[in-house]
Amino acid sequence: xxxxxxxxxxxxxxxxxxxxxxxxxxxxxxxxxxxxxxxxxxxxxxxxxxxxxxxxxxxxxxxxxxxxxxxxxxxxxxxxxxxxxxxxxxxxxxxxxxxxxxxxxxxxxxxxxxxxxxxxxxxxxxxxxxxxxxxxxxxxxxxxxxxxxxxxxxxxxxxxxxxxxxxxxxxxxxxxxxxxxxxxxxxxxxxxxxxxxxxxxxxxxxxxxxxxxxxxxxxxxxxxxxxxxxxxxxxxxxxxxxxxxxxxxxxxxxxxxxx
Amino acid sequence: xxxxxxxxxxxxxxxxxxxxxxxxxxxxxxxxxxxxxxxxxxxxxxxxxxxxxxxxxxxxxxxxxxxxxxxxxxxxxxxxxxxxxxxxxxxxxxxxxxxxxxxxxxxxxxxxxxxxxxxxxxxxxxxxxxxxxxxxxxxxxxxxxxxxxxxxxxxxxxxxxxxxxxxxxxxxxxxxxxxxxx
Numbered sequence: 419x420x421x422x423x424x425x426x427x428x429x430x431x432x433x434x435x436x437x438x439x440x441x442x443x444x445x446x447x448x449x450x451x452x453x454x455x456x457x458x459x460x461x462x463x464x465x466x467x468x469x470x471x472x473x474x475x476x477x478x479x480x481x482x483x484x485x486x487x488x489x490x491x492x493x494x495x496x497x498x499x500x501x502x503x504x505x506x507x508x509x510x511x512x513x514x515x516x517x518x519x520x521x522x523x524x525x526x527x528x529x530x531x532x533x534x535x536x537x538x539x540x541x542x543x544x545x546x547x548x549x550x551x552x553x554x555x556x557x558x559x560x561x562x563x564x565x566x567x568x569x570x571x572x573x574x575x576x577x578x579x580x581x582x583x584x585x586x587x588x589x590x591x592x593x594x595x596x597x598x599x600x601x602x603x604x605x606x607x608x609x610x611x612x613x614x615x616x617x618x619x620x621x622x623x624x625x626x627x628x629x630x631x632x633x634x635x636x637x638x639x640x641x642x643x644x645x646x647x648x649x650x651x652x653x654x655x656x657x658x659x660x661x662x663x664x665x666x667x668x669x670x671x672x673x674x675x676x677x
Numbered sequence: 678x679x680x681x682x683x684x685x686x687x688x689x690x691x692x693x694x695x696x697x698x699x700x701x702x703x704x705x706x707x708x709x710x711x712x713x714x715x716x717x718x719x720x721x722x723x724x725x726x727x728x729x730x731x732x733x734x735x736x737x738x739x740x741x742x743x744x745x746x747x748x749x750x751x752x753x754x755x756x757x758x759x760x761x762x763x764x765x766x767x768x769x770x771x772x773x774x775x776x777x778x779x780x781x782x783x784x785x786x787x788x789x790x791x792x793x794x795x796x797x798x799x800x801x802x803x804x805x806x807x808x809x810x811x812x813x814x815x816x817x818x819x820x821x822x823x824x825x826x827x828x829x830x831x832x833x834x835x836x837x838x839x840x841x842x843x844x845x846x847x848x849x850x851x852x853x854x855x856x857x858x859x
Contacts, residue, residue, distance in 0.1 A: 463797030473855035480781035486760035489747030535695025
Protein backbone atom coordinates (compact mmCIF):
# COMPACT_ATOMS: atom_id res chain seq x y z
CA UNK A 419 0.00 0.00 0.00
CA UNK A 420 1.18 3.49 -0.79
CA UNK A 421 1.61 6.03 1.96
CA UNK A 422 0.83 8.88 -0.44
CA UNK A 423 -1.52 11.37 1.11
CA UNK A 424 -5.13 11.45 -0.05
CA UNK A 425 -5.80 14.92 -1.53
CA UNK A 426 -7.67 17.16 0.87
CA UNK A 427 -6.81 15.23 3.98
CA UNK A 428 -4.46 16.83 6.47
CA UNK A 429 -1.57 14.99 8.11
CA UNK A 430 -1.72 13.59 11.63
CA UNK A 431 0.76 16.28 12.69
CA UNK A 432 -1.81 19.01 11.95
CA UNK A 433 -4.51 17.21 13.94
CA UNK A 434 -2.11 16.51 16.81
CA UNK A 435 -1.09 20.18 16.93
CA UNK A 436 -4.76 21.21 17.20
CA UNK A 437 -5.34 18.63 19.94
CA UNK A 438 -2.34 19.99 21.88
CA UNK A 439 -3.44 23.61 21.55
CA UNK A 440 -6.93 22.86 22.86
CA UNK A 441 -5.56 20.72 25.70
CA UNK A 442 -3.26 23.53 26.83
CA UNK A 443 -6.06 26.07 26.77
CA UNK A 444 -8.44 23.68 28.57
CA UNK A 445 -5.94 23.15 31.39
CA UNK A 446 -6.20 26.87 32.13
CA UNK A 447 -9.89 27.53 31.62
CA UNK A 448 -11.44 24.57 33.43
CA UNK A 449 -15.17 24.17 32.79
CA UNK A 450 -16.92 20.85 32.29
CA UNK A 451 -13.88 19.07 30.91
CA UNK A 452 -15.28 15.73 32.06
CA UNK A 453 -17.60 15.50 29.05
CA UNK A 454 -16.57 15.62 25.42
CA UNK A 455 -16.53 19.06 23.86
CA UNK A 456 -19.27 19.25 21.28
CA UNK A 457 -17.26 21.78 19.28
CA UNK A 458 -13.96 19.98 18.86
CA UNK A 459 -12.45 21.00 15.50
CA UNK A 460 -9.88 18.16 15.30
CA UNK A 461 -12.91 15.84 14.91
CA UNK A 462 -13.84 17.17 11.48
CA UNK A 463 -17.30 15.57 11.36
CA UNK A 464 -18.54 17.76 14.20
CA UNK A 465 -18.16 21.02 12.28
CA UNK A 466 -21.81 21.35 11.22
CA UNK A 467 -23.20 18.95 13.80
CA UNK A 468 -22.44 20.60 17.13
CA UNK A 469 -24.97 22.90 18.81
CA UNK A 470 -23.57 26.40 19.17
CA UNK A 471 -25.95 27.62 21.87
CA UNK A 472 -25.53 26.77 25.53
CA UNK A 473 -27.51 23.80 26.74
CA UNK A 474 -30.64 25.10 28.45
CA UNK A 475 -31.08 24.24 32.11
CA UNK A 476 -34.18 22.18 32.83
CA UNK A 477 -35.54 20.51 35.92
CA UNK A 478 -36.38 16.94 34.99
CA UNK A 479 -40.11 16.35 34.76
CA UNK A 480 -41.91 13.20 35.86
CA UNK A 481 -41.26 11.27 32.66
CA UNK A 482 -37.57 12.24 32.75
CA UNK A 483 -37.24 10.96 36.30
CA UNK A 484 -38.10 7.48 35.08
CA UNK A 485 -36.62 5.27 32.39
CA UNK A 486 -37.76 2.63 29.94
CA UNK A 487 -38.08 -0.83 31.39
CA UNK A 488 -36.57 -3.88 29.71
CA UNK A 489 -36.95 -7.48 30.77
CA UNK A 490 -36.28 -11.11 30.03
CA UNK A 491 -38.99 -10.92 27.41
CA UNK A 492 -36.74 -8.49 25.50
CA UNK A 493 -33.28 -9.98 25.90
CA UNK A 494 -32.10 -13.56 25.49
CA UNK A 495 -29.05 -14.33 27.71
CA UNK A 496 -27.34 -15.78 24.62
CA UNK A 497 -27.19 -12.24 23.16
CA UNK A 498 -24.42 -11.45 25.66
CA UNK A 499 -22.10 -13.86 23.82
CA UNK A 500 -21.00 -12.32 20.51
CA UNK A 501 -18.89 -15.38 19.66
CA UNK A 502 -21.85 -17.73 19.17
CA UNK A 503 -24.73 -17.90 16.75
CA UNK A 504 -22.63 -18.53 13.66
CA UNK A 505 -21.32 -21.69 12.03
CA UNK A 506 -17.88 -21.38 13.58
CA UNK A 507 -15.72 -19.48 16.04
CA UNK A 508 -14.78 -15.90 15.18
CA UNK A 509 -11.12 -15.07 14.62
CA UNK A 510 -9.23 -13.01 17.18
CA UNK A 511 -8.60 -12.89 20.90
CA UNK A 512 -11.62 -14.10 22.85
CA UNK A 513 -12.29 -11.75 25.76
CA UNK A 514 -14.67 -11.35 28.66
CA UNK A 515 -15.82 -7.78 29.30
CA UNK A 516 -17.63 -7.18 32.56
CA UNK A 517 -18.28 -4.44 35.05
CA UNK A 518 -20.88 -2.70 37.13
CA UNK A 519 -23.30 0.05 36.20
CA UNK A 520 -23.98 2.41 39.10
CA UNK A 521 -25.40 5.88 39.60
CA UNK A 522 -23.50 8.83 41.04
CA UNK A 523 -24.30 7.61 44.54
CA UNK A 524 -22.78 4.21 43.86
CA UNK A 525 -26.17 2.50 43.76
CA UNK A 526 -26.46 -0.34 41.25
CA UNK A 527 -28.53 0.21 38.12
CA UNK A 528 -30.52 -3.00 38.27
CA UNK A 529 -32.10 -5.05 35.48
CA UNK A 530 -31.34 -2.41 32.90
CA UNK A 531 -30.37 -2.70 29.23
CA UNK A 532 -26.76 -2.63 28.01
CA UNK A 533 -26.11 -2.77 24.25
CA UNK A 534 -22.73 -3.04 22.51
CA UNK A 535 -21.39 -3.03 18.95
CA UNK A 536 -17.87 -3.27 17.65
CA UNK A 537 -15.48 -4.05 14.81
CA UNK A 538 -14.10 -7.55 14.36
CA UNK A 539 -10.54 -8.56 15.24
CA UNK A 540 -9.30 -7.18 11.93
CA UNK A 541 -10.82 -3.76 12.60
CA UNK A 542 -13.76 -4.17 10.21
CA UNK A 543 -17.40 -3.50 10.98
CA UNK A 544 -20.08 -5.65 9.43
CA UNK A 545 -21.59 -2.47 7.97
CA UNK A 546 -22.09 -1.48 4.36
CA UNK A 547 -20.38 1.86 4.90
CA UNK A 548 -17.18 0.31 6.24
CA UNK A 549 -14.86 0.00 3.23
CA UNK A 550 -11.68 -0.79 5.20
CA UNK A 551 -10.02 -3.59 3.19
CA UNK A 552 -9.71 -5.84 6.22
CA UNK A 553 -11.55 -9.16 6.08
CA UNK A 554 -15.12 -9.55 7.22
CA UNK A 555 -15.50 -12.49 9.56
CA UNK A 556 -18.42 -14.74 8.63
CA UNK A 557 -18.52 -15.86 12.24
CA UNK A 558 -18.75 -12.42 13.81
CA UNK A 559 -21.48 -9.80 13.54
CA UNK A 560 -20.29 -7.64 16.42
CA UNK A 561 -23.50 -6.70 18.27
CA UNK A 562 -24.76 -7.85 21.64
CA UNK A 563 -27.03 -6.91 24.50
CA UNK A 564 -27.71 -7.94 28.07
CA UNK A 565 -29.51 -6.84 31.20
CA UNK A 566 -27.59 -5.87 34.32
CA UNK A 567 -28.13 -8.17 37.29
CA UNK A 568 -29.52 -7.18 40.68
CA UNK A 569 -26.15 -5.73 41.65
CA UNK A 570 -25.71 -3.75 38.41
CA UNK A 571 -23.26 -6.17 36.78
CA UNK A 572 -23.13 -6.79 33.05
CA UNK A 573 -21.01 -9.38 31.25
CA UNK A 574 -20.19 -9.99 27.59
CA UNK A 575 -18.10 -12.58 25.77
CA UNK A 576 -16.64 -11.26 22.53
CA UNK A 577 -13.36 -10.86 20.65
CA UNK A 578 -10.98 -7.95 21.00
CA UNK A 579 -11.73 -5.47 18.21
CA UNK A 580 -8.91 -4.21 16.02
CA UNK A 581 -8.05 -0.55 15.45
CA UNK A 582 -9.35 0.79 12.18
CA UNK A 583 -8.63 3.56 9.70
CA UNK A 584 -11.02 6.43 9.03
CA UNK A 585 -11.03 9.52 6.87
CA UNK A 586 -10.88 12.26 9.51
CA UNK A 587 -7.37 13.06 8.28
CA UNK A 588 -4.57 11.32 6.45
CA UNK A 589 -3.48 8.09 8.17
CA UNK A 590 -6.17 8.45 10.86
CA UNK A 591 -6.71 5.35 13.02
CA UNK A 592 -9.21 4.86 15.82
CA UNK A 593 -7.96 3.13 18.96
CA UNK A 594 -9.64 -0.24 19.43
CA UNK A 595 -12.97 0.24 21.18
CA UNK A 596 -16.35 -1.25 21.94
CA UNK A 597 -19.42 1.01 21.65
CA UNK A 598 -21.68 0.89 24.71
CA UNK A 599 -25.28 2.10 25.03
CA UNK A 600 -26.69 2.41 28.54
CA UNK A 601 -29.91 3.28 30.29
CA UNK A 602 -30.11 4.30 33.91
CA UNK A 603 -32.93 4.60 36.38
CA UNK A 604 -33.73 8.05 34.96
CA UNK A 605 -34.14 9.14 31.34
CA UNK A 606 -31.54 11.83 32.06
CA UNK A 607 -28.87 9.14 32.63
CA UNK A 608 -28.98 7.88 29.05
CA UNK A 609 -25.44 7.35 27.82
CA UNK A 610 -23.76 6.21 24.63
CA UNK A 611 -20.01 5.93 24.89
CA UNK A 612 -16.98 3.84 23.91
CA UNK A 613 -14.84 1.51 26.00
CA UNK A 614 -11.14 1.41 25.17
CA UNK A 615 -8.34 -1.03 25.97
CA UNK A 616 -5.40 -0.20 28.25
CA UNK A 617 -2.15 1.05 26.76
CA UNK A 618 -3.44 1.76 23.26
CA UNK A 619 -0.74 3.68 21.35
CA UNK A 620 -3.42 5.54 19.37
CA UNK A 621 -4.96 7.40 22.34
CA UNK A 622 -2.83 10.54 21.91
CA UNK A 623 -3.64 10.73 18.20
CA UNK A 624 -7.41 10.23 18.33
CA UNK A 625 -9.64 13.33 18.17
CA UNK A 626 -12.71 11.49 19.48
CA UNK A 627 -10.99 10.24 22.64
CA UNK A 628 -9.16 13.56 23.09
CA UNK A 629 -12.41 15.56 22.79
CA UNK A 630 -12.68 14.86 26.53
CA UNK A 631 -10.03 17.34 27.59
CA UNK A 632 -9.74 16.20 31.24
CA UNK A 633 -7.19 13.33 31.19
CA UNK A 634 -8.72 11.71 34.29
CA UNK A 635 -12.17 11.79 32.71
CA UNK A 636 -11.12 10.16 29.46
CA UNK A 637 -9.18 7.51 31.36
CA UNK A 638 -12.52 6.48 32.83
CA UNK A 639 -13.29 5.09 29.37
CA UNK A 640 -10.35 2.68 29.51
CA UNK A 641 -10.99 -0.85 30.77
CA UNK A 642 -8.60 -2.60 33.16
CA UNK A 643 -7.02 -5.93 32.36
CA UNK A 644 -8.04 -8.27 35.18
CA UNK A 645 -6.17 -11.53 35.40
CA UNK A 646 -8.65 -12.89 37.95
CA UNK A 647 -11.28 -12.52 35.25
CA UNK A 648 -9.16 -14.32 32.69
CA UNK A 649 -10.35 -17.88 32.13
CA UNK A 650 -7.63 -20.52 31.66
CA UNK A 651 -7.40 -21.87 28.11
CA UNK A 652 -10.36 -19.71 27.11
CA UNK A 653 -10.45 -15.89 27.30
CA UNK A 654 -8.65 -12.89 28.75
CA UNK A 655 -10.63 -10.58 31.02
CA UNK A 656 -11.31 -6.85 31.02
CA UNK A 657 -13.20 -4.95 33.68
CA UNK A 658 -14.96 -1.65 33.06
CA UNK A 659 -17.33 0.04 35.50
CA UNK A 660 -19.78 2.71 34.36
CA UNK A 661 -21.17 5.64 36.36
CA UNK A 662 -24.43 7.20 35.15
CA UNK A 663 -25.06 10.47 36.94
CA UNK A 664 -27.65 12.41 35.00
CA UNK A 665 -29.92 14.22 37.38
CA UNK A 666 -29.65 11.69 40.18
CA UNK A 667 -29.60 13.56 43.48
CA UNK A 668 -26.05 13.74 44.70
CA UNK A 669 -26.86 13.77 48.41
CA UNK A 670 -25.75 10.78 50.44
CA UNK A 671 -28.44 8.21 51.14
CA UNK A 672 -28.39 6.90 54.70
CA UNK A 673 -27.04 3.38 55.20
CA UNK A 674 -29.70 0.74 54.94
CA UNK A 675 -32.16 2.99 53.16
CA UNK A 676 -34.64 1.06 51.10
CA UNK A 677 -33.41 1.85 47.61
CA UNK B 678 -20.73 10.25 47.90
CA UNK B 679 -20.69 11.39 44.29
CA UNK B 680 -18.86 9.29 41.77
CA UNK B 681 -17.38 10.91 38.69
CA UNK B 682 -19.53 10.25 35.63
CA UNK B 683 -18.45 8.10 32.72
CA UNK B 684 -18.12 10.50 29.77
CA UNK B 685 -20.06 10.04 26.57
CA UNK B 686 -18.65 9.50 23.08
CA UNK B 687 -20.17 9.82 19.65
CA UNK B 688 -22.46 7.04 18.46
CA UNK B 689 -20.25 6.97 15.34
CA UNK B 690 -21.12 5.86 11.81
CA UNK B 691 -21.60 2.16 12.46
CA UNK B 692 -24.39 2.02 15.05
CA UNK B 693 -26.81 0.46 12.57
CA UNK B 694 -25.39 -2.96 13.40
CA UNK B 695 -25.97 -2.49 17.10
CA UNK B 696 -28.89 -0.27 17.96
CA UNK B 697 -31.78 -0.55 15.48
CA UNK B 698 -34.06 -3.58 15.80
CA UNK B 699 -37.28 -4.78 14.23
CA UNK B 700 -40.19 -2.71 15.45
CA UNK B 701 -37.98 -0.12 17.14
CA UNK B 702 -39.99 2.84 15.79
CA UNK B 703 -43.44 1.33 16.18
CA UNK B 704 -44.57 1.87 19.77
CA UNK B 705 -48.03 0.95 18.48
CA UNK B 706 -48.88 -0.76 15.20
CA UNK B 707 -49.15 1.89 12.45
CA UNK B 708 -52.78 2.69 11.76
CA UNK B 709 -54.07 1.16 15.00
CA UNK B 710 -56.61 2.97 17.16
CA UNK B 711 -55.16 6.22 18.50
CA UNK B 712 -51.90 5.85 16.58
CA UNK B 713 -50.18 9.07 15.56
CA UNK B 714 -47.16 9.62 13.37
CA UNK B 715 -44.36 11.54 15.08
CA UNK B 716 -41.88 12.44 12.38
CA UNK B 717 -39.40 15.02 11.25
CA UNK B 718 -35.94 15.58 9.95
CA UNK B 719 -32.57 15.89 11.66
CA UNK B 720 -30.63 18.72 10.04
CA UNK B 721 -27.09 20.06 10.31
CA UNK B 722 -25.80 23.63 10.49
CA UNK B 723 -26.11 24.05 6.72
CA UNK B 724 -29.70 22.83 6.76
CA UNK B 725 -28.65 19.54 5.16
CA UNK B 726 -30.29 16.30 6.29
CA UNK B 727 -28.26 14.04 8.57
CA UNK B 728 -28.63 10.48 7.27
CA UNK B 729 -26.74 8.84 10.14
CA UNK B 730 -28.59 10.13 13.18
CA UNK B 731 -30.64 8.20 15.72
CA UNK B 732 -33.63 9.58 17.61
CA UNK B 733 -35.13 8.02 20.73
CA UNK B 734 -38.37 8.93 22.47
CA UNK B 735 -39.64 8.17 25.97
CA UNK B 736 -43.16 9.19 26.90
CA UNK B 737 -46.18 8.76 29.15
CA UNK B 738 -49.39 7.09 28.04
CA UNK B 739 -52.21 9.33 26.79
CA UNK B 740 -53.63 9.35 30.35
CA UNK B 741 -50.31 10.71 31.69
CA UNK B 742 -49.25 7.52 33.45
CA UNK B 743 -45.66 6.33 33.03
CA UNK B 744 -45.26 2.86 31.50
CA UNK B 745 -42.98 0.49 33.39
CA UNK B 746 -43.42 -2.59 31.29
CA UNK B 747 -40.86 -4.48 29.25
CA UNK B 748 -41.40 -5.17 25.59
CA UNK B 749 -39.72 -2.29 23.78
CA UNK B 750 -37.29 -4.60 21.96
CA UNK B 751 -39.67 -7.47 21.32
CA UNK B 752 -42.99 -5.76 20.63
CA UNK B 753 -46.07 -7.85 21.30
CA UNK B 754 -48.35 -5.37 19.50
CA UNK B 755 -50.48 -4.84 22.61
CA UNK B 756 -48.23 -3.42 25.31
CA UNK B 757 -47.47 0.29 25.24
CA UNK B 758 -43.94 0.60 26.64
CA UNK B 759 -43.38 4.32 25.97
CA UNK B 760 -39.94 3.84 24.40
CA UNK B 761 -39.00 3.97 20.74
CA UNK B 762 -35.91 4.35 18.59
CA UNK B 763 -35.64 5.45 14.95
CA UNK B 764 -32.60 5.90 12.73
CA UNK B 765 -32.79 8.57 10.04
CA UNK B 766 -32.97 7.77 6.35
CA UNK B 767 -30.92 9.26 3.54
CA UNK B 768 -33.22 12.30 3.65
CA UNK B 769 -32.58 12.81 7.37
CA UNK B 770 -36.12 11.77 8.22
CA UNK B 771 -37.19 9.73 11.22
CA UNK B 772 -40.68 8.48 12.00
CA UNK B 773 -42.45 6.86 14.94
CA UNK B 774 -45.86 5.26 15.16
CA UNK B 775 -46.97 6.03 18.68
CA UNK B 776 -49.66 7.51 20.92
CA UNK B 777 -49.92 11.16 21.87
CA UNK B 778 -48.41 11.61 25.34
CA UNK B 779 -50.61 12.83 28.17
CA UNK B 780 -49.78 15.39 30.84
CA UNK B 781 -48.17 13.74 33.86
CA UNK B 782 -49.55 16.54 36.06
CA UNK B 783 -52.80 18.45 35.48
CA UNK B 784 -52.31 21.68 33.57
CA UNK B 785 -48.77 20.87 32.45
CA UNK B 786 -48.08 20.54 28.73
CA UNK B 787 -47.46 17.03 27.47
CA UNK B 788 -44.25 16.20 25.64
CA UNK B 789 -42.12 13.47 24.23
CA UNK B 790 -38.71 13.27 25.93
CA UNK B 791 -36.26 13.03 23.05
CA UNK B 792 -32.64 11.95 22.78
CA UNK B 793 -30.59 12.63 19.63
CA UNK B 794 -27.42 10.84 18.56
CA UNK B 795 -25.39 11.21 15.37
CA UNK B 796 -22.04 10.63 13.81
CA UNK B 797 -20.18 13.90 14.32
CA UNK B 798 -22.13 14.66 17.50
CA UNK B 799 -19.73 13.91 20.36
CA UNK B 800 -22.36 13.39 23.06
CA UNK B 801 -26.07 12.62 23.13
CA UNK B 802 -28.43 15.58 23.19
CA UNK B 803 -31.64 15.80 25.21
CA UNK B 804 -34.63 17.81 24.10
CA UNK B 805 -38.45 17.77 24.31
CA UNK B 806 -41.15 17.71 21.64
CA UNK B 807 -44.20 19.41 23.16
CA UNK B 808 -47.72 18.79 21.97
CA UNK B 809 -49.34 22.01 20.78
CA UNK B 810 -52.06 23.36 23.06
CA UNK B 811 -52.86 26.17 25.48
CA UNK B 812 -50.67 24.78 28.25
CA UNK B 813 -47.47 25.55 26.33
CA UNK B 814 -48.15 29.27 26.80
CA UNK B 815 -48.14 29.07 30.59
CA UNK B 816 -45.49 26.42 31.29
CA UNK B 817 -42.73 27.99 33.42
CA UNK B 818 -39.99 26.18 31.53
CA UNK B 819 -41.27 27.11 28.10
CA UNK B 820 -41.99 30.74 28.97
CA UNK B 821 -38.43 31.05 30.28
CA UNK B 822 -37.27 30.70 26.67
CA UNK B 823 -37.31 33.51 24.10
CA UNK B 824 -40.26 32.94 21.75
CA UNK B 825 -37.98 32.28 18.82
CA UNK B 826 -36.21 29.48 20.67
CA UNK B 827 -39.38 28.15 22.31
CA UNK B 828 -40.79 27.36 18.89
CA UNK B 829 -38.05 24.78 18.32
CA UNK B 830 -39.59 22.61 21.06
CA UNK B 831 -43.14 22.62 19.73
CA UNK B 832 -44.31 19.75 17.58
CA UNK B 833 -46.65 20.86 14.79
CA UNK B 834 -49.91 18.99 14.24
CA UNK B 835 -50.38 17.66 10.71
CA UNK B 836 -52.80 15.31 8.99
CA UNK B 837 -51.34 12.11 10.42
CA UNK B 838 -49.91 13.28 13.72
CA UNK B 839 -47.07 15.62 14.60
CA UNK B 840 -43.96 16.95 12.96
CA UNK B 841 -40.83 17.76 14.96
CA UNK B 842 -37.61 18.73 13.20
CA UNK B 843 -34.28 18.71 15.01
CA UNK B 844 -31.67 21.28 13.95
CA UNK B 845 -28.31 20.57 15.51
CA UNK B 846 -26.85 23.96 14.62
CA UNK B 847 -27.54 27.33 13.05
CA UNK B 848 -30.78 29.09 12.18
CA UNK B 849 -33.55 27.65 14.31
CA UNK B 850 -31.14 25.52 16.34
CA UNK B 851 -33.16 23.22 18.60
CA UNK B 852 -33.05 23.96 22.32
CA UNK B 853 -31.07 21.17 23.94
CA UNK B 854 -31.28 20.52 27.63
CA UNK B 855 -28.93 20.23 30.54
CA UNK B 856 -30.70 18.69 33.47
CA UNK B 857 -30.30 19.83 37.03
CA UNK B 858 -27.79 17.76 38.90
CA UNK B 859 -25.32 17.43 36.06
